[in-house]
Amino acid sequence: NDAFEVAGRSFGSRLILGTGGATSLSTLEQALALSGTELTTVSIRHYSAGGSASVYELLQRHGIAALPNTAGCFTARDAILTAHLAREALETNWVKLEVIADEHTLLPDPLELFAAAEQLVADGFEVFAYTNDDPALAARLQDAGVAAVMPAGAPIGSGLGILNPHNIATIVSRATVPVILDAGVGTASDAAKAMELGCDAVLLASAVTRAHNAPLMAAAMRDAVRAGRAARLAGRIPVRDTALASSPGEGMMQALIGDFS
Amino acid sequence: NDAFEVAGRSFGSRLILGTGGATSLSTLEQALALSGTELTTVSIRHYSAGGSASVYELLQRHGIAALPNTAGCFTARDAILTAHLAREALETNWVKLEVIADEHTLLPDPLELFAAAEQLVADGFEVFAYTNDDPALAARLQDAGVAAVMPAGAPIGSGLGILNPHNIATIVSRATVPVILDAGVGTASDAAKAMELGCDAVLLASAVTRAHNAPLMAAAMRDAVRAGRAARLAGRIPVRDTALASSPGEGMMQALIGDFS
Amino acid sequence: NDAFEVAGRSFGSRLILGTGGATSLSTLEQALALSGTELTTVSIRHYSAGGSASVYELLQRHGIAALPNTAGCFTARDAILTAHLAREALETNWVKLEVIADEHTLLPDPLELFAAAEQLVADGFEVFAYTNDDPALAARLQDAGVAAVMPAGAPIGSGLGILNPHNIATIVSRATVPVILDAGVGTASDAAKAMELGCDAVLLASAVTRAHNAPLMAAAMRDAVRAGRAARLAGRIPVRDTALASSPGEGMMQALIGDFS
Amino acid sequence: NDAFEVAGRSFGSRLILGTGGATSLSTLEQALALSGTELTTVSIRHYSAGGSASVYELLQRHGIAALPNTAGCFTARDAILTAHLAREALETNWVKLEVIADEHTLLPDPLELFAAAEQLVADGFEVFAYTNDDPALAARLQDAGVAAVMPAGAPIGSGLGILNPHNIATIVSRATVPVILDAGVGTASDAAKAMELGCDAVLLASAVTRAHNAPLMAAAMRDAVRAGRAARLAGRIPVRDTALASSPGEGMMQALIGDFS
Known part of the structure; x- marks a missing residue:
């Protein structure tokens, strides 16, 4: 009854499991089964090079939908080309749009990303935009017609978790399309935290x-x-700052938040 | 196969759900059933005053074990008396030892706590010691023979989560008895975090x-x-600091940790 | 001997004090004097409307340089126009480029910002670019020829401090121009932290x-x-995690960092 | 006009600089001079063994008061003996009371500490009690008559900063004697933060x-x-959570605080 709706489809699981980094097909298969995921990402570049054929077969066998991504693209032009290639090869107009700024940080390039998103929306794609955690860019992307915004919690593969929960919460509070936390998750509590902040789903790969x-x-x-997800829906207890009441001066809330920064 | 063993007994669930703060018996019953808990705490003072009779009955009906606590005691003397009362009334030598310093913070008094713990161990009790998050006091308590140490993540009812994960991890790293995180949990990711830090179980009440x-x-x-728990056992990926490699000066690890404080 | 060099000029102070929010001219004058600042920002829109004339006079009296800003501009077009206006009125080719996404968050719009920066660099301006904390955008801006990148620690006026020190440190580690932390500072330790992360200077207004x-x-x-600044140059002690050594399992560093997110 | 008053004396500086870890006398002398400190700690054990004679001379030359400490003591009995030794040797009834739980964590033992504090107060000492950050123990110590409570921000020499600012703020809010943050400071912003939380002074050694x-x-x-200190007295701006206003659901304050834990 709490389905995850995105781009006109509905999923029972809010965990999207990427396949990158798996050490063997059989381990990946076990992980996919235990994760309960119904949607995963597949690298088109890898697929086209013949590398993902067996993975793709495995997904079909388990009835797991595939979201092709443009990993490895550094310009809007490359990403657009790759998306079109994916549409032909996999017969889907869904694409996870990645346009990477550099190989070192693997952070998205906001300018190339936006240009590619605009073009792909015009070309009839359902664009899942992998972006930084900037609420202003997220707003621009959803205004441009993407199907979902996918802010990074932290750099890909870093396992640092959600570096700026304030930004994620701001993105969620103004979202008109689903928000999927993508990148940065290192451990289980990071994924739970993303959902508590109001994300609609979480995408992760290397953490698993x-x-x-x-x-x-x-x-x-x-x-x-x-x-x-359940904690978000259940409505958590308010934070009660016992130090606050007794402090005649500056509020502890400020002290704590101040510390947060 | 991953049972929680404490004081000679074994539980399938690592969540201990306190009953305090429940708004109705029927809501409490639903919550207990959905939580999957096999152990809960009951206030002896409340029980003796007739307040918890129906709760106690409910627990027995669901086969949930009861751990009597000494909530409301401010001195070792009071707590010891209350524990003996519990042993007679509920026919158990288990006791969650709470000796509170003051009504405002509800923090445990370390001196009265230790004195009571020593005496109750001598009197044949299995003492579950609700303590602050001080690794030195935890070591003293386990040396004194308690069955479990129960460090507070944050003040009771505050929902602040785990204020000092470093201390909890230090307690875990030197533990010779089970460590149960007690107090402070506000939402689901707090409970997951406690288990990831290596706690053997989590006790919470008002968060639910x-x-x-x-x-x-x-x-x-x-x-x-x-x-x-699964994330702890599965062995999380290491944190990889992409900013580190490129920084000729001070490591980011330090910057981040420094920020943490 | 540790001068702050930017756009061909040299300053003895690394604190840039904005003038917005001052409750009176005399209070502002005292604050400017005590701050030791040698550079401040002035809103061109406010100045042109006659509002900042007395402030501008005050700055000249104290020998404090003025950096005109384009506060209040929501598009590249507006910001470029305002910068040209400033150049004529104040006879300086320095401009702090602000292009705001919306009145609610006051966050910079990355797309309009970049477009305006490119044009103003071409028009011969020394552009001080107020940006979000995205390392990829900072790299694009410095490649486009700006004189300084000015990442926000947190939203303007929020007092939240530095929400994502990891990003600030990454920007610093790859900087080819001065990095000035701008926005978010709430209290003194926030400003110290910015310098410890390697920023070259700090700009703040409402915190004072x-x-x-x-x-x-x-x-x-x-x-x-x-x-x-001194702490950065002095070379701080490494963080020594006493819990680490004794923990047979997962490193505390990870636990702490994980917590950070 | 903002003197630091403790145990009947008054100091112009709120920085207490320990001498441990100095690599040479001349470096220490420069550091002491530049720090502006008027009070420092000296290890009695080290002094008695002849090790600190030249340091002591240096302090007298600069007019810096010496606060003897009982570093290296693991029991109340040892600490009391050492304090009496100090009183005879240095002709002062001031003592920084350290009773360490173990050589690994260097954390204070709360039980031995309290026993020693009670005895030394009875013996006429002005006791500066190095304690953990537990507000309940701090309250017990000040009730026992100590001259100052000195909570640890983090383990000695760790450079981790202030691991639990909530506890420090709680101790400050209920303090009847000066609160001196002791141990854990790694860099300048940590020291500033301690003062912003309301501590009366900061003691540090290895960070320098x-x-x-x-x-x-x-x-x-x-x-x-x-x-x-100035930021505390000046009254910082409140934290303004721009994400809060726009969020119909759970407050960001909670999300942030939740994240803090």
């Missing part, structure tokens, strides 16, 4: 595929996303 | 009983504790 | 002008910026 | 003595303590 025990971590992420 | 939708939050906590 | 005692806070910020 | 450039870091700490 590179964990010591990938299938067990997949189960952890399944539970964490469910837990965070 | 005072949530807008208590049964749904109970389900969230069940999943969160499972998620955090 | 709206403080209960503005001149005293100005003195605090002067000392804080000096302290943070 | 083990810095790459100790005299420069001493100057940084002098400025940071002044900055934090």
Whole structure:
């Protein structure tokens, strides 16, 4: 009854599991099964090079939908080309749009990203835009007609979690399309936190595929996303600052927030 | 296969749900059922005053074990007396030892706590010691023979989460008895985090009983504790600081940690 | 001997004090004097409307340089026009480029900002670009020829401090032009932290002008910026995680960083 | 006009600089001079063993008062003995009381500490009690008559900063004697933060003595303590959460605080 609706489709799971970094097909299969995911990402560049054929087969066998991505593209031009290639090869107009600024940080380039998003929307794609956590850019992207904004919690593969929860919460508060936290998740509590901040879903890959025990971590992420979603819906207790009442001077709230920065 | 062992007994769930703050018996019953808990705490003072009789009955009906606590005691003397009362009334030598410093902070008094713990161990009790998050006091308590140490993440009812994860991790790293995070949990990711830090179980009450939708939050906590436990066992990916490599000067790790404080 | 060099000029102070929010000219004068600042920002829109004439006079009297800004501009077109207006009126080719996305968040619009920066650089301006904290956009801006990048620590006037120190440190590590932390500072330790992260200077306004005692806070910020700069240069001690050594499992560093997110 | 009053004496500086870890006497002398400190700590055990004679001479030459400490004591009995030794040797009834739980964490043992404090107060000492950050223990110590409570921000020498600002703020809000932050400071912003939280003074040693450039870091700490004190007195701006207003659901304050834990 709490389905995840995006681009006209509906999913029972709010965990999107990327396949990158898996050490073996059988481990990946176990992880996918335990994660309960119904949607995953596939690199078109990798697929076109023949690398993902067996992964793609595996997904079809399990009835898991594939969201092709433009990983490895550094310009709008490359990303647009790759998206069109994906549409032909995989017969889907869904695309996770990644336009990377540089190989070192793997952060999205906001200018190339926006240009590519505008063009792909015009070309009839359902664009899932992998973006930084800037609320202003997220607003521009949704105004441009993307199907979902996918802010990074932290750099890809860093495992740093959500570096700026304030920004994620701001994006959520003004969202007109689904918000999917993408990149940065390192462990289960990060995924739960993303959902508590109001994200509609979480995408992660290496936190599972590179964990010591990938299938067990997949189960952890399944539970964490469910837990965070339920906590958001259940309405958490307010924070009660016992130090506040007794302090005649500056509020503890300020002190804590101040500390946060 | 991953049972929670404490004081010679074994539990399938690592979530201990306190009953304080419940708005109605039927809501509490739903919450207990959805939480999957097999152990809960009952206030002896409240029980003796006749207040908890129906709660106690409810627990027995669901096969949930009861851990009597000494809530409301401000001195070792009072707490010891209350524990003996509990042993007679409920026919158990288990006691969650709470000796509160003052009504404002509800923090444990370390001196009265330690004195009471020593005496109750000598009197044959299995003492579950509700303590602050001081690793030195935790070590003294386990040396004195308590069955479990229960450090507070934050003040009771504050919902502030785990204020000092460093201390909790230090306690865990030197523990010879189970460590149960007690007090402070506000939402699901807090509970997951406690388990990821290596706690053996989590005790919480108001985060569930005072949530807008208590049964749904109970389900969230069940999943969160499972998620955090699995993530701990699965072995999370290391944190990879992409800013580190490129910085010729001070490491980012330091900058981040410095910020943490 | 540790001058702040930017756009071919040299300043003895690394604190840039904005004038917005001052409650009176005399308070502002005291604050400016105590801050030790040698550079301040002036709103061109406000100045052109006659509002800042007395402020501008005050700055000239104290020998404080003025950096005109394009506050209040929502498009590249408006910002470019305003910058040209400033050049004529104040006879300077320096401009702090602000292009705001919306009145609610006051966050910079990355697309309009970049377009305006490119044009103003071509028009011969020394552009001080007020930007979000995205390392990819900062890199694009410095490649476009701006004189300085000015990432926001947090939204203007929020007093939230530095929400994402990781991003600021990444920007610093790849900077080819001075990095000036702009917006978000709430108290002295925030300013010190910015300098410790490697920023070359700090710009703040409301943290001083709206403080209960503005001149005293100005003195605090002067000392804080000096302290943070000296600490950066002095080379801080490494963080030594005493919990780490004793933990057989997951490193505390990870636990702490994980918590950070 | 803002003197630091403690145990009947008055100091112009709120920075107390420990001498441990100095690499040479001449570096220490420069650091002491640049720090502006008027009070320092001296290890009695070290002094008695002849190790600190030249340091002590240096302090007298500069007119810096010495606060003998009981570093190296693991029991109340040892600490009491050492304090009496100090009183005879240095002709002062001031003592910084350290009773360490173990060599690994260097955390204070709360039980031995309290027992020693009670005895030394009875013996006529002005006791400066180095304690953990527990507000309940701090209250017990001040009730027992100590001259100052000195909560640790983090373990000695860790440079982790202030791990639990909530506890420090709670201790300050209920303090009847001066609160001196002791241990944990790693860099200048940590010291500023301690003062902003309301501490009356900051004690640190290795953050200066083990810095790459100790005299420069001493100057940084002098400025940071002044900055934090002035910021506290000046009354900082409130934190204004721009995400809050626009969020119909859960407040960002909660999200942020939740994240803090």
